[in-house]
Amino acid sequence: MHATDFIVARNDLQQCKSIETQLPDAAALPADALLVKITRFAFTANNVTYAVMGDALKYWQLFPAPKDFGNIPVWGFGEVIASKHPNVAVGETLFGYFPMATHLVIEAADVSKRGLRDGAAHRQGVAPVYNAYARVSGDPAFTGKQGDYQALLRPLFMLSFLVDDFLAENDFYGARRVMLSSASSKTAYGLAHLVHGRDGIKVIGLTSAPNVAFVKSLGCYDEVVTYDAVTSLPADSPVAYVDMAGSSELRERLHRHFGDQMKYSGRVGLTHRSTSPEEPELPGAKPSWFFAPDHIRKRAKEWGPGGVDTRFGAAWAGFAPKLDQWLTVTEGRGPAAVQQVYLDTLNGRVPPDQGHILSI
Numbered sequence: 001m002h003a004t005d006f007i008v009a010r011n012d013l014q015q016c017k018s019i020e021t022q023l024p025d026a027a028a029l030p031a032d033a034l035l036v037k038i039t040r041f042a043f044t045a046n047n048v049t050y051a052v053m054g055d056a057l058k059y060w061q062l063f064p065a066p067k068d069f070g071n072i073p074v075w076g077f078g079e080v081i082a083s084k085h086p087n088v089a090v091g092e093t094l095f096g097y098f099p100m101a102t103h104l105v106i107e108a109a110d111v112s113k114r115g116l117r118d119g120a121a122h123r124q125g126v127a128p129v130y131n132a133y134a135r136v137s138g139d140p141a142f143t144g145k146q147g148d149y150q151a152l153l154r155p156l157f158m159l160s161f162l163v164d165d166f167l168a169e170n171d172f173y174g175a176r177r178v179m180l181s182s183a184s185s186k187t188a189y190g191l192a193h194l195v196h197g198r199d200g201i202k203v204i205g206l207t208s209a210p211n212v213a214f215v216k217s218l219g220c221y222d223e224v225v226t227y228d229a230v231t232s233l234p235a236d237s238p239v240a241y242v243d244m245a246g247s248s249e250l251r252e253r254l255h256r257h258f259g260d261q262m263k264y265s266g267r268v269g270l271t272h273r274s275t276s277p278e279e280p281e282l283p284g285a286k287p288s289w290f291f292a293p294d295h296i297r298k299r300a301k302e303w304g305p306g307g308v309d310t311r312f313g314a315a316w317a318g319f320a321p322k323l324d325q326w327l328t329v330t331e332g333r334g335p336a337a338v339q340q341v342y343l344d345t346l347n348g349r350v351p352p353d354q355g356h357i358l359s360i
């Protein structure tokens, strides 16, 4: 029997194809290994960023592909179809990081009631979150539409949660306005939802003209401004900037407009894929990457065991119900559908109210 992988050319992301590979023989799996059938996964601009940063952040290393190609990691669900681990049963559902493929072999390690880890040597050079699988069989929070929301948004909302917490801990660097670029993205509106709930802080969404109506409809932005009109914002009081778009040109325009009133400039995403390799010195706070694993480590220490999970769970419980109005889940099956959604996402053709759940 064959497995199928969807792969992209590392140096030209417009080139992509499905390939057939040999499905590992279940009987010949090594001790503790699981053969997992990948049943459904989400695809958003965040996955394109994994490809853009594939070399720099070692994402290509996770799911090996033929020379010069890469398999983009996705968040989703798999079903164990063969198990050589005594405590993991065939039929179990796992939630975590998968390749765009039909199957994955996991070397199960640190198996607990709630989860396990892939101990494969080639997966160890990345943050632990990328090797962790939650055991979610029968969990209603990971079933049906709720499961789709988890795949589409949970990893993104973790970033939203951490940035909100980081800004609040730093009293928003003295700003009472927070600007978010690519305001229509799921990561941005998750953050807008959280910041909007804080007293005295105004959230300003920066977006492209076609997405203005969607961003306004969310109700978690106090103001929505198109990219070409950002210099119409008053520059006479402190402001913080969280950047999902990653456009160097936009960042420079904002910094020059706000000058010393730009109190925080955090980089999070690259949706516009228009970052210059060399950035000029800019007025205001120095732009810096927000590195989520550092903040999570800090809070895990301060909040103690379960502290991050409990707080994140409470935040998610306030956010997830909004998604019924904000998001329409669209399902795609088979290599052709996967390729179409990949190319549409890569080329910015996915309307922001759509969430794609795929399987090969």
Ligand SMILES: NC(=O)c1ccc[n+]([C@@H]2O[C@H](COP(=O)([O-])OP(=O)(O)OC[C@H]3O[C@@H](n4cnc5c(N)ncnc54)[C@H](OP(=O)(O)O)[C@@H]3O)[C@@H](O)[C@H]2O)c1
Pocket (backbone or CB within 6 Å): 044, 045, 046, 047, 049, 050, 155, 156, 159, 181, 182, 183, 184, 185, 186, 187, 188, 206, 207, 208, 211, 244, 245, 268, 269, 270, 271, 272, 290, 292, 345, 346, 347, 348, 349, 350, 351, 352
């Ligand atoms: N650093 C981290 O740990 C971390 C964690 C989570 C997410 N992120 C980043 O946050 C960003 C948002 O991810 P997401 O999955 O939330 O995105 P998403 O929901 O798929 O965002 C879609 C939006 O991004 C913009 N966009 C997407 N593709 C584009 C293209 N080709 N050209 C121009 N604009 C495009 C458009 O927004 P506008 O029209 O509003 O610009 C579009 O509505 C990604 O770069 C992701 O990697 C980073």
